[in-house]
Amino acid sequence: MNRTRLFAPAAALAAGALVLAGCAGSSEAPAAFDPDEEVTLDFAFWGNDDRATRYDDLIAAFNEEYPNITVNPSFTDFPSFWEKRQTEAAGGGLPDVFQFSDSYLRQYGESGNLLDLAEVEEHIDFTTFDESLLGTGALEGTQYSLPTGYSLWANFVNDDLLAQAGVEAPEGGTSFEEFDEWMAEVTxxxxxxxxxxxxxxxxxxxxxxxLRAGGGNLYTDEGELGFTEDELREFWESGDAIREGVTVPQQRLEELSPKSGFAAAATASEMSWSNFLGGYLADSGASSISIIAPPTAEDGAKDLYRQAGLQMAIAENTEHPEAAAIFLDFVVNSPEAGEIFGTTLGFPASSSKLEGTNLEGIDKQVADYIETAADRIGDAPPVPVVGYGSLEQTFWDLGKSLGLGAISVDDAVTQFFAEADAILG
Structure with missing residues (x-):
């Protein structure tokens, strides 16, 4: 849901521009840091009005401690956010501090567009993060970003709709086949x-x-795809049965867009990241939504992982690296951030931020789900390949075409791998 698509030519041009931008560093030595200097930082994030209000509150709290650092925030939706960042990166003009996604770590880290946080380590507390979570923002030993929180893949169930239908909620962690049967029962x-x-x-x-249930991953440590055409074909073919009258028709979803079927109360369940609970409650109007573990391809598999995709990074060419680091640290580490954001940016990744989080209501429900699913949590996957955001969107677009009957599974597989070859070279 939170991705943008880059067609292959555009992706190649953008990647080339980022490489060129990364080579155009300044030779001037940075001035000595003055903690009382009046500084202005540009800060960009993706999100909605609710997230913007929370950031305004956080910046106000930050300025109580650092009145000399002015933070100018701006936000847009996820696709527009990355389109603008690519343009800025090509011209060497990224915001001082910006929300970041691990999907773009290779692309922006390898091209030299992100500040090595070791250069400002005296202003950031890294000890509050578990090593596995630190790793989500590191590339070949260099820490480029830090997570605001983490999520687990989850299955959401609208309790109100199930009560009206007279159907009980499914058990978490069933097989996909058992879950298919439950969906058919609801429909x-x-x-x-x-x-x-x-x-x-x-x-x-x-x-x-x-893939993870079988010991694999989407991509390898070398930045290549970790699956074959046959594996993708088998997965898409497994959806043939539910696309025929069990799941919501794709044409109906097109009419409901930009809301998903679950957010529009057209479906009784939907799988997504655990931090989506608040948004689902607001959009669907449901009085109660349960979170259960998603189906699994193999009982006892360690197929879930802590997804810390939402991160914070600093532009390599910022004129105020120390001030930017102080603000970044406040966003990812301060108890005030925990109090203001709760779990809306993911379950707090740092222990100090967690201390300020009041785990009640929605936040506690997310925390409880993470605890109950702990036995299924395995190691984090390798750093996403360059262009992963584009490949994810391509996967989704082709899935929609399958739902509309506009393409065969064989053609969808061929198209996905053709685009993967173009993006990954």
Missing amino acids: EATGGAVYGGTDYTQRIQNFELV
């Missing part, structure tokens, strides 16, 4: 007024679950 009970769910084979994260 039949409502006569199609509410569908059991959405075609989960559209989401690359569900394919990732299957």
Whole structure:
């Protein structure tokens, strides 16, 4: 949901521009840091009005401690955010501090567009993070970003709709086949007024679950795809049965867009990241939504992982690296950030931020889910390949085309690997 698509030519041009931008560093030595100097930082993030209000509150709290550092925030949606960052990176003009995604770590880190946080380590507390979470912002030993929080892949269930349908919620961690049967039961009970769910084979994260259950990953440590055409074909073919009258029709989802079927209360379930709970409650109008573990391809598999995709980074060419580091540290580490954001940026990744988080209501529900799913949490996957955001969107777009009947599985597989070859070289 939070990705943008770059067609292959555009991706290649953008990557080339980033490499050129990374080579154009300044030879001037930085001035000595003055903690009382009046400084202005540009700060960019993706999100909505709720997130913007929370950041305004956080900046106000930050300025109580650092009145000399002015922070100018700006935000947009996820696709527009990265389109603008690519343009800025090509021209050497990234914001001083910006929300970052691990999907772009290789692209921006290898091109020299991100500040090595070791250069400002005296202003950032790294000890509050678990090593595995630090690793989500590191590339070949260099720490380029820090996570604001983490999420687990989850299955959301609308309790209100199930009560109306007279169907009990599914158990977490069933097989995919058992979950398919449950979705069919919901759709039949409502006569199609509410569908059991959405075609989960559209989401690359569900394919990732299957791969990890078998000991694999979406990509390798060398930055290549970690699966074959046959594996992708088998996964997409597994959705043939549920696309025929069990899950919400793709045409209906097109009409509901930009809301998902679950957010629009057209489906009783949907799989996504655990920090989506608040947004789902707000959009669907449901009084109660449960979070359960997603289906698994193999009982006992360590197929889940702490996804710390939402990070904070500093531009390599910022004129105020120390001030930028002080603000970044406040966002990822301060108890005030925990109090203001709760789990809306993911479950707090740092122990100091967690101390300020009041785990009640939605936040406690997310925390409880993470605790119950702990036995399924395995090692984090390798750093995403360059262009992963584009490949994820391509996967989703092709899944939608399958739902519309506009493409065969064989053609979808061929198109995905053709675009992967173009993006990955």
